[in-house]
Amino acid sequence: MLTLGIETSCDETAVSIVKDSKVLSNEISSSVHLHSEYGGVIPEIASRYHTEFIYDVYKKAIEDAKVNIKDIDLIAYTETPGLPGSLIVGTAFAKALSYAADIPLSGVDHLKAHIISSLVNKEDGLMDKLFPFIGVVISGGHTSIYDCRALDDFRIIGRTLDDAVGEAFDKVAKILNMGYPGGPLVEKMSDGYKGEEISFPKAYLKNLPGIDFSFSGIKTSVLYYWRDSEKNENEIKKICFSFQNAVKDVIGYKIKDAIDKTGYKTLLAGGGVINNSAIRNTITLVCAEKEVSLYLPEKEYCSDNAAMIAFFAQEEYKKS
Ligand code: KG4
Numbered sequence: 001m002l003t004l005g006i007e008t009s010c011d012e013t014a015v016s017i018v019k020d021s022k023v024l025s026n027e028i029s030s031s032v033h034l035h036s037e038y039g040g041v042i043p044e045i046a047s048r049y050h051t052e053f054i055y056d057v058y059k060k061a062i063e064d065a066k067v068n069i070k071d072i073d074l075i076a077y078t079e080t081p082g083l084p085g086s087l088i089v090g091t092a093f094a095k096a097l098s099y100a101a102d103i104p105l106s107g108v109d110h111l112k113a114h115i116i117s118s119l120v121n122k123e124d125g126l127m128d129k130l131f132p133f134i135g136v137v138i139s140g141g142h143t144s145i146y147d148c149r150a151l152d153d154f155r156i157i158g159r160t161l162d163d164a165v166g167e168a169f170d171k172v173a174k175i176l177n178m179g180y181p182g183g184p185l186v187e188k189m190s191d192g193y194k195g196e197e198i199s200f201p202k203a204y205l206k207n208l209p210g211i212d213f214s215f216s217g218i219k220t221s222v223l224y225y226w227r228d229s230e231k232n233e234n235e236i237k238k239i240c241f242s243f244q245n246a247v248k249d250v251i252g253y254k255i256k257d258a259i260d261k262t263g264y265k266t267l268l269a270g271g272g273v274i275n276n277s278a279i280r281n282t283i284t285l286v287c288a289e290k291e292v293s294l295y296l297p298e299k300e301y302c303s304d305n306a307a308m309i310a311f312f313a314q315e316e317y318k319k320s
């Protein structure tokens with residue numbers, strides 16, 4: 001089965017062609033460079049960029065996959081969640097294409113697609129063998145844990161009460177005047193740091209019954225620490241390292257809690273923050289300690305991409 005996926009929920013204009021679980025093409029054009037001076041995504045700029053580039057990205061994806069639009073069995077697009085003005089561009093493009101080429105259409109939940117992104121390019125039919133599993137999304141807009149019982153039965157069991165992890169990374173980078181997106185910049189600054197660590201607050205929220213997260217307190221602590229500290233590179237490295245370490249510890253604790261509460265033996269995680277090596281290592285260590293099979297996406301499929309959208313829609317379509 002050949003599926004064309006379209007992703008425009010934020011600042012990536014992405015189109016991918018997937019044949020069963022194998023990716024034939026994965027085109028991504030990002031407007032990230034246009035947002036960096038603002039320290040965050042400007043929705044109006046993102047949607048204008050999608051409008052300008054979506055047709056070129058589509059053409060390149062079709063050419064790279066060496067397919068013809070007439071061969072496509074299903075068109076998938078990100079339906080929700082995302083920036084409304086950005087989602088509209090992908091949705092309208094997908095609907096027009098579906099109508100013109102007479103191909104079935106399927107809207108996809110972006111977060112569920114992130115969860116299964118680790119199964120892209122793996123063996124066909126693998127997902128069915130993995131249920132029930134814990135699904136984790138750690139991205140710029142979301143930090144959520146799901147109890148995944150079947151493809152049509154993903155139940156949310158934990159979410160952030162305020163900032164998402166990626167958002168906290170981005171805000172810390174903004175406080176330190178480092179640019180956008182903050183995650184990769186903070187990780188790079190932390191690399192190789194060996195000095196003392198600042199004890200930033202870790203919100204374990206042990207008195208709450210759920211598996212929820214909170215990252216606004218640590219962000220504020222970084223703001224006050226930086227206001228009162230010397231303004232030099234060592235201080236920036238110290239802040240980045242300490243912030244990343246605190247976040248990583250909280251994620252490790254929450255994942256352990258989700259494993260204990262569900263009793264499940266498989267965990268799938270995805271989202272832009274899964275690019276972070278320290279966070280990947282923590283999740284890997286926790287799962288090894290708890291004897292849980294872990295699936296993490298290749299780095300190419302952590303951040304927003306259309307292959308995961310096509311793949312998720314295709315799995316749903318095969319079951320319908
Ligand atoms: O999944 P994604 O591409 O978009 C959303 O759906 O939100 O995630 C983007 C987020 C940004 O906040 C970015 O700073 C973060 O992922 N990110 C990272 C790293 N690479 C990207 N955070 C920490 N470390 C990284 N290496």
Ligand code: ZN
Binds near residue numbers: 271272
């Ligand atoms: Zn995303």
